Amino acid sequence: MMIKDVIPGFELFKPKTVAEAVALLGQHKKDAWKLAGGNDSLSWFKDRVKRPKAVIDLTGIAELKGVRENAGGLEIGALTTLTEIENNAAVRKSFRLLADAAGMVASPQIRNTGTLGGNVGQDARCWYYRSGLPCYRAGGTTCFADTPEGQNREHAIFDASRCVAVSPSDVAPVLVALDAQMVIRGPGGERVVKAEDYFIGPRVDITKMTQVKDDELLVAVRIPATYAGAQFHFEKVTDRKSWDFALVNVAAAVKVDAGGVVQDARIACGGVSCTPKRFVAAEGAIKGKKVDAALAKLAGDSTGRGARPLNYNHFKVPLMANLVMRAVRDAKA
């Protein structure tokens, strides 16, 4: 502890283009920090836990902002704020799921500054990691959350690998449910990855939450037309009704035909694993079927397979099952 206040000095860069930003990232490499809305960054700085030498402020890059039509779907700049997404007519018309989730992030003040890229790229919220302890994720050799005394109510029930932190984002499971494409730019140009692959767990790289490299930048998210106008369900269970991370959230996109038969479905939960957790078994269970209460319950119950709760978070198993059940039950023609 000693002192966890006052932001240490750093050099601030304000690039005007993505190319400039990428060049700066290449130049400063490990010493660089990407700053968007600042909601994640500034608390790290203020706590003196993360001390970048060069902070690249992305907020002046116009090409990173805004919602654009794209091949029947949408392309949303990474710097678009959550409030803009929540209120955007095109998003609301075709992908209400995304508007709903963006509108439930944290608080209005945070949504006004918080960006799409920042929300889905935010670091783990594990309180041990955030307090500056030398855990695995911080480059150490211990997970303090996964001990007999670890206070791990908010932690993972799936996919632990040394680290047991969860994906805290409300928007991330939506992007998985909508099968979004993440557009990344780096020194080698642009690459596009599926949302499902974008988020990575500690098995891949324990110090990162996404596969964006130090010298790369998430520039946009493309939402394909696939699920436009589908049956959507976003829900978030929290301790209080504002400014709270999800204990568990669920995002579901379900295409139902006129006869009420499920044509296609993608369902993912946040708050249960290091990445948004997609439930392929639940999706499979309802495809080609008419949804009723029993099927919804079956889909929900299927989610718990493989769950390995820690000391304080087994409540997430029934909660996740119920949320998925509700998402399916909601999906009517």
Place this chain on the structure above:
Amino acid sequence: MTYSLIGKNFIPADMVAKVTGAAKYANDFQMEGMLYGKMMLSPMPHARVRSIDTSAAMKMKGVVAIITPDDVPQFPPPADPILYREPTFAGAPILAVAAESEEIAAAAIEAIKVDFEQLKHVIDPLDSLYPGGPDAFSGGNVANVRLPLQTVKWTAQDFQGFDQGKMPMGKPAETWAYGDLDAGFKKAKVVVERSFYTSSTSHHSMETRSSMAYWQNGKCYLFGSMQSQSIVMPSLARWLGVKPGDVIFISEFCGGGFGSKGSGYCELSMAGHLSKKANGRPVMLRMSREEEYLIGKKRAGFQGWVKAGFAENGRMVALDLYCVQDNGPNQGFWDFRNCGHSIQIVFQPESMRFRGMSVLTNTPPGGPQRGPGENQTAMMIEPIVDEAARQLGVDRVEIRRINAPDNDGFDGYDAKKVLTSAYLKDALVKGAKIFNWEEKKKLSGIRKGSKVIGVGVGSAFHAAGSNGFDGLVRITPDGKLHVHQGVGNLGTFSWASTARAAAEVLGYSWENVEVARGRTDRHLPWMIGQFGSNTAYTATRANYVAAMDAKNKLLEIAAQMLGGAPADYDLKGERIVSKSDAGKSISFADAAKKAIELGGKYSGKELPGDINPMTKASASALSGSGLVGVAKDNLAKRGMVPGLCAGFCMIELDTETGDFEIAEYLGVADCGTVMHPDGLQSQMHGGAVMGFGLATTERIVYDHALGLPANVQFDQSKPPTFMDLPKVFKWAAAEGPDRDNPFGIKGIGEPIQGAAAAALINAISDALGGHYFHRTPVVRDMIVNALAKRQQSYRPLQASTM
């Protein structure tokens, strides 16, 4: 009784400043040449500082002063040290640096080498009471106010059955009893016996305890955040190591304290010590949110056991209670005593035994928080009463009404005393009517889709009135009334509303009244702070006696100037008017001029012998400036003043997610005469919201192995938000007058929270078909587990855990 000011709404003078941001809080003050302080906090929950090496830091450009424990006064444990040689919690301040900028101060902290010897720590009180268990402090593991520091270990026999959830009950530190407990339980139709846990909680004051100080002419000018400008002064002087007259304390606004800034906190002196070391240069010591969570005090948690016996009609005939307080590492506050006291007052059991213990832990230092002890207890005992009501088939409002005190109620704590007034029965009856309890309770258990309705009622108490303080008023030759006020200004506006008591006595119109407050060089009397639900009762009495003194002097002056006896005159329209001849009168302004001329007692040159030295100094400083009314409150007070509240709550709980909405909440206050309706409303709302947090989201969580806290930010600690408010939010007051306040006024701030917390917890249990947790807060995962019929995650009685 109708009054011209009491019971009427008004706009307090500082309202606009508060809502526009013009109000200056401690952190807003700037001085030329001001330095910036930062503290070094202990990274360990318990350690001994072997050595401190500040040499590298002192060489840094811009570092001006460093204070270590050697530079500040020392006080015998378990008093809080200003700086810790033996840090007893993670975050305990070790030293502080003043530098030309915060950046330099922070960098200097990191350049200081401290050699710590880590000591064994303990987070759970029962772990410390276990044979061979660690002590949170080298000097012992049990202490409280009026409970000397000592070491107590229970036996393995005491802990038999602990793993199954049985509360160990070794030798208590304190006990009291009355009536025949055995006979009471024999008589009981239903006996409910439970172990319980209530969590420690943080205060979440919006304004952190920042302070700024400088020295001038041997006096320390200190700008801080306090709930009092008066009662803190002797302590503040002691912490600074000076005479009370050598501190000028400025605290015009207090951005929330909830008890944690009540009678003072020693870190308030730290900026003064830094400034002294920097040759008097101003030093701003800004406290971060995390620092506020670490050193800003906590409400004590409880582990305990209760056995309650009820007769067929619901009367509580026997009550046996054991309460272990998780005190933190310092002197703390007597929450555990209030646990017994509050049950005794609210339910008036025919027989009762209290046993209690206050155990030191390496968690944030304990201090009073709104309803300290009473409100934890409301959340604990009220569900037990519901369980009994359910078993007996007695209505839940009725079981409370039958037990509630009225004016014949008694205070059984320590020795049998009477109550100055109690209208909790009326509050319950009035509340049931407004809330439409009879209809609402029929909705209990009704399902709409996945949602189920639950209704609950709760009640709570806090001692709400003190006496023996001083009032000081002054009428100046311009005819204005100056009410000198020592209470703070944390948002209840009682600094203004209690000053109106003096104006009421003298028949002043409010526009001609000025309240002198906010800084001690405005000559304040010895007065209680804005805490303990005490201000309304206590300050109106003191302002009443001072105004009565002024009134008598006005009448005497009129008699001297116009002839006749004082009794021949009356006060009317800010004039002293002859009762027999309305044309014969003099203005207050002229009387004030005459008082100056007369001198002696009239102008404050001669003062009553029984007033506090602080009042004496203030009145002396004012003497000769007008007609001075000054007196100690020696009015009769027959016993304890209970502030009481009943709460009624209806929720809709989602059985699939554990989520709930508060559909309606009604609080009904027994606060005697309503002093200021708008002020009462803001209390009834704010207190209830705080109760909802206490009941369902807020708690202190520690990793017991590391001794480190999990919740040190608002988003981690989760006080309720605007979105968590009830859809329908109502309040009312019972309005029976207190018998020993000249206006019938009593305090109410604290029980509002307890009643709301209890009503909500009972509504949740009602929605769950009578599932009782006996642990608070009832957090979302506990509801999910209860709904899914899964075991709860915490170990039985485990303290400070998720």
